[in-house]
Amino acid sequence: MLIETSAWGTLExxxxxVYNFPKGIPGFEEETEFALIHFEEGPFSYLCSLKNDALSFLICDPFVFHPEYEFELPQSDxxxxxxxxxxxxxxxxxxxxPVDQSTLNLLAPVVLNPITKTGKQTVLHTSAYQARHPLWAPDMARIKKEGE
Incomplete structure (x- = not known):
């Protein structure tokens, strides 16, 4: 299947x-179908809307940057x-x-079921995590700067 994206043109x-988000993503409730585009190397991917070629989200595996990250997914989800x-x-x-000031949303993870191809961004209401958590832990940012 071919999709149009504003950032990368036509992608196959x-x-x-393709993942279905029955309730959309908060703030984009009308967007219910997304393609999960993996980068060949690294922990990053994109969620690209199939309806709006200008809408995509950079996502990552949070456990790569914060191995201690944990939460209990509500039974309803x-x-x-x-x-x-x-x-x-x-x-x-x-x-x-600068890029070392980038953040990730640990308060509202995107949860995907690879079997049913459904997804949801769920908000962890009883969590100490932040919506703008530093992507790199302080010691990782220091190591990154030293290596430059």
């Missing part, structure tokens, strides 16, 4: 990359996404200048 994707064994958790990234 498989049906296996488990039921809604029909999660049994497989689940993918991603966080939306906000890029900033």
């Amino acid at each position: 994707i498989s049906e296996d990359q 488990i039921d809604e996404l029909k999660i049994q064994d497989s689940v993918i958790v991603r966080s939306i990234v906000t890029l900033r200048e």
